[in-house]
Amino acid sequence: MLARVFLFGLFMTCLHVAQAQERKFYMVLRTDHDTTAHDVQLLLRAGLDSPKVVRAGVKGEFLAPRITPPEVYHNLLEWMHDVSTTESILGGALRIRRFDTNSTDWLLNLGVPDNSLIELEVTSKVGNNDATTNKFVQGSSIDSPLRYHSQGRYVLTLPVDAVPTKYKAKIRDGKTGESVSAEGDWPLPDNYYFVKFTSFSGDEKVLYDALKSGEAGNKVHQIEETKGIEIVLADFLPQQVQKGISWEKNRMTVREEMPEGAGVLARVWMQFPMPKEEATRRWQELSKLQRDEVSQRIRTEPHVAFGTPAKLLPKNSDPSWFELAPVKNAAGAITHFERSFEFEDVATWKNVTNDAASRLVVFEGDNGKQQYAVNVNHPVHNRNTFVVDKEIPNWVSGVREQLK
Numbered sequence: 001m002l003a004r005v006f007l008f009g010l011f012m013t014c015l016h017v018a019q020a021q022e023r024k025f026y027m028v029l030r031t032d033h034d035t036t037a038h039d040v041q042l043l044l045r046a047g048l049d050s051p052k053v054v055r056a057g058v059k060g061e062f063l064a065p066r067i068t069p070p071e072v073y074h075n076l077l078e079w080m081h082d083v084s085t086t087e088s089i090l091g092g093a094l095r096i097r098r099f100d101t102n103s104t105d106w107l108l109n110l111g112v113p114d115n116s117l118i119e120l121e122v123t124s125k126v127g128n129n130d131a132t133t134n135k136f137v138q139g140s141s142i143d144s145p146l147r148y149h150s151q152g153r154y155v156l157t158l159p160v161d162a163v164p165t166k167y168k169a170k171i172r173d174g175k176t177g178e179s180v181s182a183e184g185d186w187p188l189p190d191n192y193y194f195v196k197f198t199s200f201s202g203d204e205k206v207l208y209d210a211l212k213s214g215e216a217g218n219k220v221h222q223i224e225e226t227k228g229i230e231i232v233l234a235d236f237l238p239q240q241v242q243k244g245i246s247w248e249k250n251r252m253t254v255r256e257e258m259p260e261g262a263g264v265l266a267r268v269w270m271q272f273p274m275p276k277e278e279a280t281r282r283w284q285e286l287s288k289l290q291r292d293e294v295s296q297r298i299r300t301e302p303h304v305a306f307g308t309p310a311k312l313l314p315k316n317s318d319p320s321w322f323e324l325a326p327v328k329n330a331a332g333a334i335t336h337f338e339r340s341f342e343f344e345d346v347a348t349w350k351n352v353t354n355d356a357a358s359r360l361v362v363f364e365g366d367n368g369k370q371q372y373a374v375n376v377n378h379p380v381h382n383r384n385t386f387v388v389d390k391e392i393p394n395w396v397s398g399v400r401e402q403l404k
Helices: 037-049 052-055 068-080 205-212 239-243 276-286 291-300 396-403
Strands: 005-010 023-031 059-062 095-098 103-107 116-126 132-136 148-150 153-157 162-172 179-185 191-201 222-226 245-248 252-255 265-273 320-328 332-341 358-366 369-375 388-391
Touching: 023 037, 023 068, 037 052, 037 191, 037 205, 052 205, 068 191, 095 162, 205 222, 205 252, 245 320, 252 265, 252 358, 265 276, 276 358, 276 388, 291 358, 291 369
Parallel strands: 005 222
Antiparallel strands: 005 023, 023 191, 059 191, 095 103, 103 153, 116 132, 116 162, 148 153, 162 179, 245 252, 252 332, 265 320, 265 358, 320 332, 358 369, 358 388
């Protein structure tokens, strides 16, 4: 049910064009947590088809609404009014938000990077059953409900049908070492959608009035249009830093950044090339091992330590583990890990396909007596894991372009 909807037209592409001229614009919407993208689509279509809008000659076409992070809406609102609007991602003492609209994973932000979460009690309801309280402590397994994400942040996975209502947290102060308690209501975040109008002609205020008056079936409480605001998107990162892969002639260089909160690392191992299905299968298999067992497995399989020339294997060869070397700054601190690969069989690689576009990555520590995989957050699964499966960006186009 569309209990409340906030619509928000922004970065008009034709700010000074006459209203009769066809133009494009974008809209960011906030709805209650029950409203779906389909509900939003029906509402906007009903508004465009309402008698008042049709009589005014207003016409518009738009793409299907897409889920967008809540920060997009709130940041834009802050820029417009110079005020903080973090209400929908705050849960009292903890900042709590879902990773996306359909996720059962919640990101818990303690607000201070040095603080750590000792335990968490969550009160929730399932259907018409009485509320129950469950206690969670941080686990190291990828299947643990409460997991470390990064400094001062944790991930909590709740059952699909659970509706959390309250929380009580025990937090260790990173400076004093003392244990403090925090509790509050668990927020039910609103949903946020992004809509692109691919064409629009006429006075958009007529459409806004129809939506606010209820002619479209549900009243929209607030519509606010940006005035005099231009949005510029800029990417200041080199391709190598942005994607982790760079190409030069017949050489591919792989770069892995230091994972946040991973601690001291000795090296990084990368196993490739392989199809995505094979990478997923290997990831699932290795994820069941303990941290030292992962390092032992790497050394029992084909592996190439750094210092040995790395020739990129032909397409049909079995994948191997390759060690990426640490790169340090002037102060001697490791900034990232990287390694370059040369293509060994040019004729074979010219017919390369996506069958070889995936890899596994393991960040490894070494205490002088034992090598062990380091627990890091998986960027897709939002779980702590000793092994990360990734795709190689622009694999096919990169190979073919460099081997012409």
